[in-house]
Amino acid sequence: MSPSPVSYRLAALPALVDPWLQEVNRLWSVTEVRARIVSIREEAEDFRTFVLAPNRHWPGHRAGQFVPVAAVVDGVRTERCYSISSAPTHARRTFEISVRRVREPRDGVLSTYLHTQARVGDVLRLGRPAGDFVVPEGFAGKLLLVSGGSGITPVLSIARDLAARRRLRDVVFVHAARSEAAVPQAIRQELEALPFAGVHFLVGPLSPGRLAEIVPDRHMYSRVYLCGPAPMMERFVGDVGGIPAGVLVTERFHGGPVPPRRGEGEVTPVKVDLGRGRVVAVATTPSLLEALEAAGERPRYGCRQGICNSCRCEKRSGIVEDLRNGKRSGPYAEEIRLCTSRAVSDLELNLGDVR
Amino acid sequence: MTKEALKRDSSRTLNAGEMAAFGAELDALRDAVVRDLGAKDLAHLRRIQTAKRRLEGAGRLLLHVGIGPLSFLGGVGMLAAAKILDNMEIGHNVMHGQYDWTKEPDLAGNRFEWDNVCAGEDWRHSHNFEHHTFTNIVGKDRDIGYALLRVTPEQPWNLSHFIQPISAVGLAFVFQWGVAIHDLRLDETLEGRQTWRELFARAKPFLRKAAGRLAKDYLFFPALALGNAPRVLLGNLLANVVRNLWTFAVIFCGHFPEGVQMYPDPSEPESRGAWYLHQLNGSANLEGGALFHVMTGHLSHQIEHHLFPDLPASRYPELAPKVRELCTRYGQVYHTGSLPRQLASVFGKIVKYALPPPSTAPGVEGVTV
Incomplete structure (x- = not known):
């Protein structure tokens, strides 16, 4: 079906108007979510937080959701999804994404750009927040928040949201960093100052066994939120260390599993x-x-x-x-x-x- | 034409091995540019888009609020320049997919629309596919004389060709309409090879596009100008005409000057090398400065454009000396000349082939004079 002349014209409207708006202010757009970087914080080695001030198209997010972020890197529009690390109630509508620099040529294009080239004042193009890694409205049970590496971001948003709503009494927070230098110290201090039932920052890989040592009563939790790098997530697949099925909520990042590649002469369809x-x-x-x-x-x-x-x-x-x-x-x-x-x-x- | 002149003006026939080597060298040139594409290529296009937008804004402002002939001419000039940039350096090139690698949604070649009554969809078919795949193949490339003019003896003559020096000038003035209805195959309907119903179905994108363009230049902006409506309407009309004349001149110089080769239908897909050779000998360049090249959308480098239609056109000037050097080594003629010279050459042909061919004319194989 070809679009009607009217919808055809309306669809072309942002393309006509946006360049003029952006000659005045690069944040302005008829439809697109755009955000200015208002500050950048070093959280740990290769791990930075970007405080973003979005335009009026930003609908706000739920704790645990991610946002598609796009920038032009070396002439190519590059888009990746990043979890939002701030609580939804952040002052003056700014929000934060925390980005681990991926030191790999193909996967790390945008994170490397954000770490090496992005400056305060730059404008990023955003999509709308999405994702089901959220705590249901009105949920009142015990919560176990587990993260590894940059997987801390959505979990951090949930923790900060619960703190803002003074709902930390039944919440345990566990985070594993790959090394001492990778521990986000400011975040650690922030969380340790809050009245959680437990806050654990570990160094080294996290497995179901290690989690069982730290949280022996893990089967008492009515929800476990788990987010971390692929190897850690794989360790928890099928063996969640005594956590009953239906309780575990997970979030994958970096686009999920990469499909297996085929060899040269292979003719398998x-x-x-x-x-x-x-x-x-x-x-x-x-x-x-x-x-x-x-x-x-x-x-x-x-x-x-x-x-x-x-x-x-x-x-x-x-x-x-x-x-x-x-x-x-x-x-x-x-x-x-x-x-x-x-x-x-x-x-x-x-x-x-x-x- | 003497035998010696023929020798100098014609390209050497390559054997299969040479042809493959020639193709491989051009592929290597292409790959080197592809590897180097980056921020500066996108920045160039964005600069041109900004220039176009500002020229259009300033031009329309002068037409709308200006008084007197100077501001009128200035307004027409700026609006015409904006339309030329939009159609050539931006529209034509983006629609080839030259900027698809940027992954910018507004630069997607298969969705881009331009300020022209020709619908993008029709253009992508008649130009990107038919003209670029079957360049100068008589009977397959419908861009040869735009199915209206006879520019080569291989085209059959008919009575309408008698007045083609006049119809060519007429086409130049309304060139965007010629381009727009080109893909509708009106001639096929007149000859009974396409039904009127098929023609109407085919015309839908064009009718929609043309209605929008006409409404914009001849209803919306004049209405916006209130008392200045006649001035704005006339200014918009003139700007469209200037763009038409310019694009006609550039495009006709690309494939029809003296020496450029026409081809019989190869009946089977060509090898990469043969296709390159065919593109090279079927195109001609125009000489000029950097601004001239931008205003032609780099179609002044028609040869490089036909060899590499999906490389950003701003790369053609740096490719040209390399292609020329290749031509010297492989004994191929690199057709190039100034705009006035090539235009005169094309008009010479239009006049020459207005007359029916003498029935005893001996054909020179492989070479078109």
């Missing part, structure tokens, strides 16, 4: 999820366009040789290889050309209006 429950198995060679066609799909195309851009579509997740230079994509959402890409892992694609 990969699964391509086209949305709305449509999943097809396609070959990894020669091109995604031909593989999808062989699987009975009819994506839009033109020249079939990388000239005309007609077959461009959104890849929501998964890894593809550019057939022209052998370069592999990241696992994140981006746009690709079907005729010059081949699947390297399972994919999620949005083919739009398929003919």
Whole structure:
């Protein structure tokens, strides 16, 4: 369906008006959430907090939610989700994200930019807050908050929210840092000064066994919130150390598990999820366009040789290889050309209006 | 034409091995630029967008509140410059997907719209796909003379071509409309190869787009100007005409000057090397300074654009000497000249091919004169 002329015009309105607004003030926009960095705090080694002052489109967040953050890094718009670390009631509508610098070329693009190039006064483009890692309204039971590394951020937001509402008596907070230098000292002092049932800052990896030593009565908690790096989360999968199922609430970050890559000559088909429950198995060679066609799909195309851009579509997740230079994509959402890409892992694609 | 002149003006035929090597060298040039793309490329486009916006704002302001002929001409000039930047350095290039790598939602090639009555969707089909894939292939590239003019002896002659020196000038004045209805295949309907119903369905994006553009320049802004409405309406009309004349001149100089080659239908997909060779010999450059290049949307580097349609156009000037050096090594002619010279050459052809071909004319294989 083509949009009606009216919705077509209205959809174009922000693109027309926003550049003029932003000549006056870079925070202004008709629809987009934007925020100015008003201060930056060092929390620990490679771990910084950014205090953000958003424009009027910011709807506010619930403790434990994350926000998509975008910046142009070396000419490329780069977007990642960061958990909000401040409580929802933060003064004057500013809020905070705390970002661990990921020292890896592909995954660390935005965090490295935020740590090395972002300055106070810069404007970041944001999405709307989202996520289910939240404490239900009216929840009154015992709470165990467990985090590792930068996984502290959503848990910290929950802890600060509970502190603001004087609901700390039944709450235990456990955090594991990878080293002494990685312990966020200011946060530690802030939490230790609050009347929690327990606050534990540890150094070294956290396992279900270690958690059992620190919190022997963990099965007494009616909710356990757990957020940490992938290896820690994996240790808790299937063995939550005596925590009954249905009690554990987890949050993953860094885009979830990376799909396994396939070898060069491998011809095993990969699964391509086209949305709305449509999943097809396609070959990894020669091109995604031909593989999808062989699987009975009819994506839009033109020249079939990388000239005309007609077959461009959104890849929501998964890894593809550019057939022209052998370069592999990241696992994140981006746009690709079907005729010059081949699947390297399972994919999620949005083919739009398929003919 | 003497045999010697023919030799100098025509490109050497490459064997399959040379062709592959030629293609590989061009691929390497492309890859080097792709690896180097970054902040400065996006900054260039953003600067052009800002310039366009300010020119349009200032131009419209002069037309709306100015008094007298000087502010009128200034307003027309600025608005025309804004429309030219919008259509060429911004619109044409963004719609090729030259800035898709930035992942900026407002620069997505497959969704971008420009200040032109040609709907982006139609343009992407007739230009990005048909023209760039089948450049100068007679019978497949409908950009050859825009299905109206006969610019090469390979095109069959008909009666309408008698008046083509006049129709060409007419087309230049309304060029955006020519481009806009190009993908509708009106000629096919007239010849009975497309039904009127199909034509109407095909025309929908164009009708919607044209209605919007007409309303903006000839209803909304004149109404906004109140008493100055006639001045604003005329100014907007003139700005559109200036843009039409300029884009016509640049685009016709890209593929139709003397020496540029036309091709028969290859009937099967070309190899990468053959496609590169075909693009090179089917295009011609224009010489000028940096501002001239920007105002043509870098289509002054038509050759580099046809070799690398999805590289940011501002990279063509740095690629040009490398492509030229390649041409010298592979014995290929690099067609280039000034705008007046190439324009004269194109008009010479339009006049020449207005007349029916003499029935006994001997064809020179592979070379078009």
